[in-house]
Amino acid sequence: MTRPVPGSAGPPTAVPTAPPTPGRSPWSRIRPATVGLPLLGLVVTVAVWWAVTSGLHLVHPASLPPPQAVGTSLTSSADVLLPALGTTTLMTLLGFLLSAVAGVLIGMALAASRRIERMFAPLLVAINAVPKIALGPLLVVSVGWGTKPILTMVFLLCFFPIVLSTATGLTTTPADLAELARSLNASWWQSFRKVRFPAALPQIFVGLKVAMPLAAIGAVIGEFYSDKPGLGYQILQYNGVGDTATAWAAIVLIAAMSILLYSALSLVERLALPWVRATTSAR
Template identity: 50%
Template sequence: MTLRARVFAVALPVVGTVAAVGLWWLAVVAFEIQPYLVPTPLEVFRVFGEMPGDLFAEAQVTLWETLAGYGISVVAGVLIGALIAGSRTVERAVYPMLVALNAAPKVAIVPLLIVWFGFDSAPKIVMAVLFCFFPITLATAAGLRSTPADLVELTRSLDASRVQTFVKIRFPAAMPQVFVGLKVALPLAVVGAVVGELFAADAGLGYLISSSGGSGNTALAFACVALLSLMSIVLFYALVSLERVVLPWVRETTA
């Protein structure tokens, strides 16, 4: 990537963000929206200046719940996706339950999670798993099924075992598709953790949003949402960077 392309890659998101904040500020001033409905960006920034320790302490709680739920989903999703891709019997037995679980309204499950796990981090981690498990499983199964036929024929001609074929050919070939699922699921893990915090928590950014709504402190709620967005962006691009390190050949062999 040239220097000019790198400058544009950094500058364009910054310009877009500044423009969006400017439009937000202009709309609040032009339509005389009251602060208890929509605060100005200045009021939101003031929250970061007044209580940075509290905000970042709560953000650490949400980050831990997100990463724990996401990690569990990655391990379980890749494993079950591999089983589904490798066996029609497993697919027919498990896939309908996965679809049903994904289609279920997850917010309705929160009261049950509170009964089962209490008000600790466990319900939030489970919510994160429920939100992001299915995309990882689906992407893994789809990637493993899309192994190029000529590579499969090559392994057969070399008398490779099923394990050798999986480790050397099928799984590496499926990795680009797996990373698609990982990137789709990562923001969903943040959403799942926050949904759990909205209903069953005494800590976390979701808890702050819920409590600020009751007190009419919308500036605090907007600050929490901004921090959650920043968290999602950082995690997403960290995953993109990991993909480029693990799969450097993808960018060279695709348009």
């Protein structure tokens, strides 16, 4: 495409112009290293695992089975482990969503009033400091069997980092943005909705990403004290009969589930907050 140059004598001179650049999809930014390096790390980890268990015989197979034994058990017990994986994934997601909603609301309350923060912040720290594994038997007595102890355990493990990140994000609004809202005579709600909450979203997502693996841990611990046949329940069952290879297969599935859920949350953050990478240093 060409365009005439104004102010020149004689006939217009044709100057080339760049064609319009189509919008780039977020998927176009995915580089081969994004997938290749994690796969390489997985290969190295499995190789070290094999060397420790089968190559050098540094660990007894009863304590840590070799990767080939775990893979065989994963295949032979797939009819049991895959439904258990679905149960654990569902409990993890439900507990995480409950923790996210409650954690953001509690963090907003702490950020809105310094008096409320001084009243309840020490209590929240104390609750977070209690060893959650010690609460397992008590939860069965308090809330009964089924999904309640599992969701309660997930909530207890997840809510604190979400509360802390939300309160921190809402109380550290950039000064120039806060001054801009005041100069425009924005109401408290307008300032919160247009300035403070969007500015706090990167911090909130930090808390959510910290809480996601904790949700998987809480679901497994809760299943230790529940009748739900999730992966935690299967670990106890197989370990009780001495089938450590299948128990480790369940642990591998828990790790894979956690990686996928964390990656999905990171993708949601990338799509929901496109301005963060544009305003921070890239790596």
